Each structure stands twice: as C-alpha cells, then as structure tokens.
Amino acid sequence: MDPQTFFKEIPSWTPDKIREFLGNKDHTSYNLVDVRQPAEYEQGHLPGARLIPLGDLSSRINELDRAKPTIVY
C-alpha cells in the first residue's frame, strides 16, 4: 500500500498537538501505532508505540482497541 494513500484518508494533527494529547494521559487510553518498517522503528519511535507495518495492518488490526482513539504515524 502507498503510505500517501493510507494517510490521506484520515485527519492529521501537528506533532505539537499530538504531544499535548499524549501529555500526561494514561497510555492505556489510546492506541499509538507506528506503521513504518522494523528497521525504522528500531532507530527511533514514540515511547510505547506499537509497531504494525502498513503491510501487516489488515491481519493485525485486532491488536488494537477499537473503542479508543488511535494515533498513527
């Protein structure tokens, strides 16, 4: 899947707004998903982010809690 196709379907926030959102929230109150490749994730990721590469999303979607907001990058 083309990442641009994936992201143009969803609203986006600035990094500052995401940092404010994550702020002091309990990390179990949201899903935080890194859709890049494992090597990119290893180099650096947002603390607590779950790695689900784009190509695996459809098969691993059940790892996410549908009732919670989902931040994806």
Next chain:
Amino acid sequence: MLIDAGLKDVIGMEGGILAWKGLVASGPPEAGMAYFPQEERSEKLIALAWALEEGSRRFYAGVAGKTQDRDAVALFQGLVSAEEQHKSTLLKLFHEIAHDAYASKSPEALVPDRPAGEIMEGGMRVDEALAWTAGKNIADILDLSIALESNAFDLYMKMERAAGEEHSKQVFHALSEEERQHLNRMTLLIEKRA
C-alpha cells in the same frame, strides 16, 4: 483501512516521525520479549526489568558523583533511590508470581545474557555510558538520561502489554508512570538551565 476496520478517532501526524520533536525511544518492537515462552513470560519480563533497573541505578549513581551541579546531583540521587525502589518492587513481584522452579532463585538467573547492572534500557552498556559522560556538561548528561528514561518508559509500556497476568500488568503500568515522572523532572531541570 483503520477506519474501515471500525477504529474510531484515527489521527495521523503531520510530517510523520521526522517532524516529531518530543521523546524518542529506540530498539526493537518487543526487545526480545516476544521470544519468552508464554508460560514463564511474566517471570522473565520481571527479571529483565530488574536487571535493567540495576543498570540504571549504577549509571545515575555514577553521574551523581561526577557533577558539581547541586540540582543535578539531587535529581540523580533521587533517581538512584527510585531505581532501588523499582528493584524492590520487581523482586517482590517476582517472588509472588514465580513458578516453584524459580521461586528460590535470583531474577538474574532467568536472564543470564543480561547480567544485572551491566546494561541499561535501550541496550546501552553502563560502563560505556559512564565513560562517555567524562568531561561532558550537565546538559549533555541530561540528554543521555532522557534517552535512557524514554527507553525505560517505552519498555514498561511494552512489558505491560506482554505480561501474561493482571498483577504483573498493574506493576509494569505503575512503573511506566514513574518513568514518565522521571522524564518530567529531567525536562524541568533542562528548562531551568536553558
């Protein structure tokens, strides 16, 4: 795809990770945790955390003795105490949930490839990190400490997800919140120095 799958409030990040200026952790997705057998996963997670906490304790004790900055010394000494408390919490949990075969052992016995105190979160060797701090100013040392705590924060959130039973999840959750507080204290000191 996420919205089609029924997730609500899906939000992307403008500019992706390259635009992110906040905390960053490094290392593989589950830091080897996924390879722990399910039936002994909680014990091994606790043992790994215990060994890494000792690494962090050694690091903070080392840097506390190398700086004349009173605020920084107070911060690092506080972190030494916090890591000791984390070790005690983890050791108590280990003995509460360990299978009979492990109950009489030190947590270290379960992670022989991670000798207690040699490695910190993120895989950094304590001796190398301490050697790196020689001659560095307090801002540089705080930057390294924030990287260390970001990895600890990241690791405990992952351990909470990976733990097999509820009590361990609760302990890892509490520890992740404490690591977040450590990060806040470091950030405040950096802002005070800026």
